[in-house]
Amino acid sequence: MFIPTRAAGLDALDDFVPRAGGAYARDRNHDLGPSRSNVSGLSPYLRHRLLTEQEVVAAVLEDHTPGAAEKFVQEVFWRTYWKGWLEQNEEVWRRYRLEVRDLLAGELPDGYEAAVAGRTGIDAMDAWVRELVDTGYLHNHTRMWFASIWVFTLGLPWQLGADFFYRHLLDGDAASNTLSWRWVAGLQTKGKTYLATASNISRFTDGRFSPGGLADTARALDEEPLPPRTPLEPDDVVGSVGDRAGLLLHEEDLEARSLLAERPGLLGEVAATAVHGDPGQRSPDGASSVVEAFTSGALADAAERTRDASGRAAQTLADAEPGCVVGWALSEELDTVVVPYAPVGPVHERLAQLRPALGAEGISLVTVRRRWDAVAWPHASRGFFPFREKIPGLVRQL
Ligand SMILES: Cc1cc2nc3c(=O)[nH]c(=O)nc-3n(C[C@H](O)[C@H](O)[C@H](O)COP(=O)(O)OP(=O)(O)OC[C@H]3O[C@@H](n4cnc5c(N)ncnc54)[C@H](O)[C@@H]3O)c2cc1C
Structure with missing residues (x-):
């Protein structure tokens, strides 16, 4: 259903643009x-930045007035909002990672294995599990119903539901996924939960499902208070570029051309290019084969599109371990490895390990944040509604 190339993403965008206004x-x-x-x-294309938010919003606004496209543009900015919020509240991610690790290592809660095998006996849930596992995608409303039934009807830990989604979604994203699950459970907007009802499910699935026996109340979950938010990194480019720089792409951002176009002269000549990724780092239980295949297809597509100064296609590194990147950098005699900034999530964790490994060889790691993120994230410090007010101004600026 989803072909992991930028060309397929551009075709899907072209196809969708006429429907992005009132119909959407x-x-x-x-x-x-x-x-x-x-x-x-x-979303699978945006998640890997095979397409950028900037070009998706620009294409839609070429065909529709800002008023007609308001809803669609807002949805794209939900993604940006979640990422900017998590960036300033990394503790939420740290806790989630530890809690998933401990839950999966311990005795699994009653009902968990039946739920992830699509054997709850709730026809809608079981069908959605099959769809998710087979295709790597679920509709947004369905994700909300699923998370709500998981937490409030099945009484399962939200972290295990988020982990199940994260392992199977082609668009699996540390911020959108973790924070949406928290939102459903009443942790993200304190005390405000989302309750799935049979009548709402029936109405919006055109009667395909109308599950009985769903919880009729949804009491918000509780957690230890979070520490104050941390400030965003003020600089878009962190580190200094030496005389022989290579570009390393990863699964958070696979569109080098538009990234480098924002920073003319940053790299001088690109001495070498490489791509690397490891969706298995999403969870202690790895990622599904559907996610693995989509990600490696996306990496191969990026490798083919990304050339160094002499026209060589990017090398696809055998694995995402620091040693493999260091080996590539040494073999290309680089003094600098430039990467797109990776927001809070597994790739961010990976780059934190890579930096000292490169440093030990005298090679510096330089991160480059896109203008889209730099301009929008500072507004994501509170709830979505104050952020939403800023969207028209952000669109003009970006
Ligand atoms: C429990 C739960 C988990 C989720 N997990 C993820 C995830 O891991 N990755 C992910 O990209 N989205 C996630 N979402 C958000 C949303 O469901 C998907 O982005 C959307 O369904 C993707 O389909 P689409 O591209 O056809 O969306 P469209 O409706 O066509 O929207 C266009 C784009 O806007 C963005 N978008 C739309 N809705 C949202 C939203 N609510 N939150 C954030 N971005 C949005 C996506 O990038 C999407 O591609 C989750 C939502 C819930 C309720």
Whole structure:
């Protein structure tokens, strides 16, 4: 269903643009089954930045007025908002990682294995598990129902539900996924939960599902208070570029051309290019084969599109371990490895290990943050509604 190339993403964008206005605002909440045209299906492309948020919003606004496209543009900015929020509240990610690790290592809660095998006896849940596992995608409304039933009807830990999604979603994203699950459970907007009801599910699935026996109340979960938020890194480029720099792409950002176009002269000549990734780092239980295949396809596509100064295609590194990157950098005689900034999540953790490993060989790691993130993230310090007010100004600026 999803072809992991930038060209396929651009085709999907072209195809969707005419429907991104009033039709999207009216129909987007309906989930009428896997072949859907009321939403864009662009998330696997945006997640890896095979397409950028900037070009998706620009293409839509070429065809529609800002008023007509308001809803769609806001949805794209939800992704940006979640990422900017997590960036300033990394403790939420740290706790999530530890809690998933401990939950999976301990005795699994009753009902967990039946839930992830699609054997709850709730027909909708079991069908959604199959769809998620087979295709790597679920509609947004369905994700909300699923998370709500998981937490409030099945009484399972939200962290294990988030982990199950993260392992299977092609668009699996540390910020959007973790924070959406927290939002459903009443942790993200303190005390405000999302309760799935049979009538809402029936209405928006056109009667395909109307599950009985769902919880009729949703009491918000509780947690230890979070520490104060941490300030964002003020600089877009962190580190200094030496005389012989190589560019290393990773699964958070696979579009080098537009990234480098924002920083003319930063690299001088690109001496060498490489791509690396490891979706297995999403969870102690790894990632599904569907996610593995999509990610390696996306990396191969990026490798083919990304050339160094002499026209060589990027090398796809055998693994994402620091030693492998260091070996590549040494073999290319680099003094600098430049990477797109990786927001809070597994790749961020990986780069934190890579920096000292490169440093030990006298090679510096330089991160480059996109203008989109730099301009929008500072507004993501509170709730979405104050952020939403800023969207028209952000769109003009970006
Ligand atoms: C429990 C739960 C888990 C989720 N996990 C993820 C995840 O891991 N990765 C992910 O990208 N999205 C996640 N979402 C958000 C949303 O469901 C998907 O982005 C959306 O369904 C993708 O389909 P689409 O591209 O057809 O969306 P469209 O409706 O066409 O929206 C266009 C783009 O806007 C962004 N977007 C839309 N809705 C949201 C939203 N609510 N939050 C953040 N971004 C949004 C996506 O990048 C999407 O591609 C989650 C939502 C819930 C409720």
